[in-house]
Amino acid sequence: MDNRIGGRPTLTPTLSRPGGRGGIPSPRLIQRCPVGCDAQLVTSAIVLPEGPLLRCAACGQLVSQITTAAYLRSMAAFDSPGFNRPSGSESARRVALARRRLARAGRLLGKSPGEISLIDVGCSRGDFVAAAAQLGFHAEGVEPAPQIAAAARDRGLTVHQGLLEDQRFPAARFDVATLFEVIEHLPAPMALLQECHRILKPGGILIASTGNTASWTVAAMRARWDYFHVAQDAGHVSFFNPRSIALIAARTGFGVAHIGTTRVRFVEESAAPRWLYRLSKIAAEFANLPARLLGTGHDMLIYLRRAP
Numbered sequence: 001m002d003n004r005i006g007g008r009p010t011l012t013p014t015l016s017r018p019g020g021r022g023g024i025p026s027p028r029l030i031q032r033c034p035v036g037c038d039a040q041l042v043t044s045a046i047v048l049p050e051g052p053l054l055r056c057a058a059c060g061q062l063v064s065q066i067t068t069a070a071y072l073r074s075m076a077a078f079d080s081p082g083f084n085r086p087s088g089s090e091s092a093r094r095v096a097l098a099r100r101r102l103a104r105a106g107r108l109l110g111k112s113p114g115e116i117s118l119i120d121v122g123c124s125r126g127d128f129v130a131a132a133a134q135l136g137f138h139a140e141g142v143e144p145a146p147q148i149a150a151a152a153r154d155r156g157l158t159v160h161q162g163l164l165e166d167q168r169f170p171a172a173r174f175d176v177a178t179l180f181e182v183i184e185h186l187p188a189p190m191a192l193l194q195e196c197h198r199i200l201k202p203g204g205i206l207i208a209s210t211g212n213t214a215s216w217t218v219a220a221m222r223a224r225w226d227y228f229h230v231a232q233d234a235g236h237v238s239f240f241n242p243r244s245i246a247l248i249a250a251r252t253g254f255g256v257a258h259i260g261t262t263r264v265r266f267v268e269e270s271a272a273p274r275w276l277y278r279l280s281k282i283a284a285e286f287a288n289l290p291a292r293l294l295g296t297g298h299d300m301l302i303y304l305r306r307a308p
């Protein structure tokens with residue numbers, strides 16, 4: 001599992017050219033660097049079924065060559081109330097992870113939970129919202145998939161259905177906004193970061209998690225890393241590294257408060273004999289600590305601060 005709390009979100013972007021019907025060729029979903037660079041996208045050596053990932057010559061962001069039509073099909077397959085329902089042990093792991101993330105946000109803000117209002121964007125079934133509410137945070141969620149949002153509300157949580165932009169929250173409404181495993185799904189993430197900036201108080205914290213392409217995992221596995229596979233993980237199309245994160249943050253009015261990475265993997269369980277997978281797990285255990293220290297783990301957790 002990736003280092004996620006709410007699991008894969010279901011943010012459906014607003015697209016003006018769905019395409020792909022009636023024999024009209026569907027356009028490529030991502031035409032330029034999602035981080036906002038004015039630089040060419042060049043072919044990388046990571047070759048997927050949709051074609052090689054393209055790399056921004058300026059920031060190193062990797063993007064899928066998937067068509068808009070194929071992307072929309074992959075996103076539509078996941079709106080079900082049972083989606084992302086964790087097992088008991090996975091549930092406990094997510095709560096512990098949520099508590100660590102919330103504690104760091106509290107320290108960065110210098111506030112106690114009862115003084116902090118929080119919005120989890122792409123909240124899925126609301127696991128992170130529930131963990132935050134339990135600790136005394138004023139926590140709400142936004143989830144675009146109707147059935148999943150309804151399942152979260154059935155748990156007694158405050159979860160708004162739709163896109164963040166549709167909620168029309170007042171400016172400077174929240175102390176914390178979170179985007180867990182969201183930005184890698186978006187062909188144009190800058191608009192969402194700008195909306196997060198608008199609804200955050202000056203000095204507020206945006207927490208995001210996503211994969212790290214400047215990781216030993218990617219160096220070792222390249223196209224074999226599951227995370228790159230759009231159909232397997234519902235629409236991953238845009239892949240960050242610490243440099244591209246810092247650039248998109250600066251371009252949307254944020255400063256980087258903290259970037260941490262964890263975990264390394266050399267072999268996917270589904271693609272290797274059992275003995276090789278076990279051996280690679282042991283090697284990955286040894287690599288975890290140096291990867292954490294060097295910033296070369298594949299799970300990236302980012303704390304951004306809205307400029308005061």
Ligand SMILES: [Zn+2]
Binds near residue numbers: 037061
């Ligand atoms: Zn770029």
